[in-house]
Amino acid sequence: MADVNLSKAVRSNLLSLQSTAASMAKTQERLATGLKVNSALDNPTNFFTAASLNSRAGDMSNLLDSMSNGIKTIEAADNGLSSITKTVESMQSTLRQARQDKSFKTQSFVIDAAANGNISFSDGAIGTPAVNVAVGSGTAVQSTVAASADYQAPTSPNASVSFAFSNPGGTHMASGLNVEVDGGPFMTADVTSAELTQVGNLDNVVDGIDEYTDALNLHLQLNNNDDELVASNDGTSITLTTTSTGPAASIEVTGLVGNAAAYGFTTTPQTFGSVGGSKSISISNGTATANITLSFADAATVGTARSYIQSQLTAQGVTGITVGGTGNRIDLTGAANGSNSITVGGADADDVFGAAPTVAAGTTAGTFSVDQLVQSINSNTALKDKVRASNDNGKLRIENLSTEALEIGGIGTDGEIDGTSGTAEIGGNEVRKNLVKQFNELRDQLDKLADDASFNGINLLRGDKLKLTFNESGTSTIDIQAKDADGDPTSVNNTTLGITSAVFADFNSDVSLDARLGKLGDALGKLRSQASAFGSNLSIVENRNDFTKSMINTLETGAANLTLADTNQEAANLLALQTRQQLSSTALSMASQADQAVLRLF
Template structure:
């Protein structure tokens, strides 16, 4: 206060003017700062309360930055998972394309006529490709067919010679003076009928050998079976039966007087034994189911030559073959299961048994036969070791082999002409080049999985590599979230179960491709599941981010409510205070003028 004495009116107006000036200064300060509480002196309670609210808002604001980085980290991981999902889907597409591709290489083979009983032949074998080891399929089968074999060892045809028989000692005459005598002499030729050459000799009569020969010849000529085919003659009492031509067979002597003319075949006395020559036309002749077979001393020289000659005469399309029936015998057997019955006829059919009705019938038994093309197709496709590895089919009578693999397949069993006969010749069938190329594509896509996982990082954190992301939601640290892959494992091709390196042979069969598709589907499900988990985590972080932003706004609004000035109110107050100040100044001026009226009295 001034030491100057002021009048009451002046003092009152001065005090009023000073108060208005203070209020104007405070209002102007509020307008300048925007706060109605600028320090604890203004309002300690509001000041400290607002400070607490602002401090918490500031702490939460700092957490918002961490949340924003967390959101970006999750988005980076989601970008990686999205790209990995597309890559896995591309891998699925590659495998499906491989499964649908059927451009397998094939080769068709002529089926040769093979000897089903040749121990050196009999199989077609497969190796390489997707076939494990070497798998053989028999070209022959067992079945029921007819066969026959010689009853005795084979003998080659001799040179042409007439059949004959003559006694070991001569006969001069037949004379029976006591009574009438009948000569009991019989003969048969080969399997022909028995002919009785018996002639009567009257008592006291004598027949010379020439007369007896003529009488017997008359009987022969009267026989339908032997007329013109057999002659009987004598020379110096030595009788001789002989065929007219070179005919296979031999004479058999019988009757009680056979010994008188030709000796007893059973006699041990050499001089009494007959001299017999087996007749031969110089060939062996018989028929096999009506097919005439002839063996000469050359073509029937020995067992092997005879067998080869018989098979040549039967022809390449024959349903029967000659073979070594052991014991030096020739056998005839069916080599095709549709051969039907076997009948052997002709002059020498008796080589194979006693003819009935002119033929020898074969017997039914188990034999080996060459498989037809359709039977080979069925046998190959039914082989469990080949199923899914190769496929056989009938290509207009040829055996077509399809290599269901990406690797080369070796087929063994060809002859020199390239036909399948069970020989040692081989053929190579190339693998599926399309599936091989798709295997390379699969591997390239797989490599991208690991690269995508490595590149999906943000601010040094890569969730796909198993890094842990911790985001704190409140200022005390009591609310937070830890974000990490399941088990902390890296999301890469290996952990997803995708094959490390797909080999072309893994695409050989549809079954293996289906298994790979299952693995890729499982990997795709795992990636999608992790993406869903990260998506849920992202939703939580974004919700907390929104919540924290709202809390910061709430805290700041609360603090502002405690400290912020109402600018409209303060502006109005300032205007009112300015008016009051002017009025106070006018009032002070009036009061001063009242004091000046004393000066008028002093003048």
């Protein structure tokens, strides 16, 4: 294409229009983008500085998302702590309700007047083994009489008694035998030396006795009967035999007179036995006395003697004594409760019970009064805070301080305390028992609340760690995690809070309830401390979140100051450029009119 030659004026106006058009295009771009620096060509320094500032602001904007999630994670943990705190406070309320409840079950017992032994307590808050409390001052001891020798039964009326007689050789008996009849005065049978010329022959001695009276017989008055006492010998002993047909007489040979020692007898009176006599004894129970005569007809053997003595005791109103014994001995036993003491006596007590029977006095157990038992039970350390006793108008009231049933031993069939093997049961406190279940249900909810307090997969109450970065270089961070008093990582649950599952025994006493209240108080302290720590962390994160927002705003504002266009200024510039364009167009038209003058030549 051939070049077009423009006049100088037209070219000058054309260049002005082109420049104005370019300026208008630039101004319109700034108005359209709002930026005065749209590329490095516009202003390299401002462009790259603004890009750096915007890049940092963008990095910090990404941190804001992480911090926002961190804030929600902390808030979730704080929500869990708040709910757990309320749960622990509800558990405290349950314990206080249990402590205030005193609806323990009781039962009152009459104490048997002859109670002996123990009253025992088991199960309930005590468990096993049973704890025994004596109901009396001791154990009853039966009175007894134990014979020291075999029973000597009464003999028949014609019984005999023998005694030894030795042969001194050549010595003559100066006198004779002393014979005591029915406890009366001595009767002496004198024998002269002329009548005993053959002293070695016992027959002569017997003959001498027989020849003392008429018809070679010695007649003695026995129990006012004319009974015959016959002397005989077997070569070594003399035997006196009664031939009485009447009641048995008591005939005792008590010794010899004269030169008795020469004939084998002691020089002092000696009882060789009784012939044909009855036995007289007395037995007392400490209140009444029975006088008993044992005859051959009633008590010839030890068995019949026991039966006869027992019948006589009953007949004469002497109670509480049992007649018994082993072998050929007669023993007496008093009442089992030791309420009587036995004594024996009488002329022939030695023949029945021996010369030295063993006598044991009876003693009764002293039953404690109701007040004494109350004192014994309440002062027993093994029963403290487990059982409480009181006086219920003369009855022993037992209060079961437990949620479980209490078993009481030493109860008779009539329901009275007598120290026997019977038992009674006192139920447990049902209100406290139900509160144990309520306490455990709340405790289970505590762990569930801790497990559910998570956000975006992180649970601070389970010991998870939350790490947040606060700047784009990663040099400013914070680790958020539950910590214990020593600063070691921990979790929040029943175990770390020291809240154990409750059993019925824990609600038996106020002491154990107070101990649990103390544990819950410690748990609340830990929860509040942890909540405070999380609160502090939340404050830090929120502060950094606000700081980061401000920094982003600062960075973006700085970048905008470098690149943003002033729309007012650009609008004014555009208006000016439009005016200039119009003026340039007019000037161009005027410049071209000179060239157009040539046309008028045609």
